[in-house]
Amino acid sequence: MLEQIAYLAQIVGVIAVVATLIYLAIQVRQGTALLRSESRQAQLANDQTGVYKFVEHPDLGRIFSQTETPSFEDKTILIFWMIGQMRAREFEWLQYKSGAMDKEAWESYRGVIFFVLGTERTRDLWTLCNLYFNADFVKMVAAMMEGIPPTDYWEKLQEIG
Numbered sequence: 001m002l003e004q005i006a007y008l009a010q011i012v013g014v015i016a017v018v019a020t021l022i023y024l025a026i027q028v029r030q031g032t033a034l035l036r037s038e039s040r041q042a043q044l045a046n047d048q049t050g051v052y053k054f055v056e057h058p059d060l061g062r063i064f065s066q067t068e069t070p071s072f073e074d075k076t077i078l079i080f081w082m083i084g085q086m087r088a089r090e091f092e093w094l095q096y097k098s099g100a101m102d103k104e105a106w107e108s109y110r111g112v113i114f115f116v117l118g119t120e121r122t123r124d125l126w127t128l129c130n131l132y133f134n135a136d137f138v139k140m141v142a143a144m145m146e147g148i149p150p151t152d153y154w155e156k157l158q159e160i161g
Contacts (some may be wrong), residue, residue: 017151057081058115064119065154085116086126090137113141118151 060081063074070078089112096106117123123145130138 005030039083061154061157064122065158075125078122079104082116082122082125083129085112085131086130086133086141089113089116089141093137093140097143110144113144114148115151115153117145118153119142120150123150 057077059074060078063070063078089110092101092106092109095101096103117126126141131140
């Protein structure tokens with residue numbers, strides 16, 4: 001009889017361990033989903049901030065695209081806007097590399113890099129400031145931009161009536 005109680009206790013113990021493992025797996029999955037959700041919220045806020053800077057400073061478009069050399073102040077405005085945008089992309093890339101962001105989300109956010117580095121001017125400014133970014137991120141950006149011609153976005157925007 002005592003032996004049967006011991007076996008029963010072992011079975012109950014095994015069931016308790018399995019139930020605990022299932023519970024912990026569910027908790028980890030929920031925690032991962034929450035982390036990804038919070039990460040996406042931060043990324044969305046970063047993107048909106050960058051867009052709103054164009055609303056607050058519409059001259060950014062002019063500085064991006066004008067043929068004459070911008071003033072020192074204008075170049076300063078543009079490079080610091082770029083640093084903010086590229087820092088956001090660096091954060092997102094690090095989130096992707098760590099597994100906190102899936103490939104599809106990363107690829108949608110990284111598309112902004114093509115816009116930010118869409119002109120010869122911004123590419124020159126990136127060369128000036130990329131020393132302050134993660135070296136692997138800079139390499140990834142260089143590979144991504146390899147062979148990509150400057151955008152005609154600004155000319156098309158100008159042509160719209």
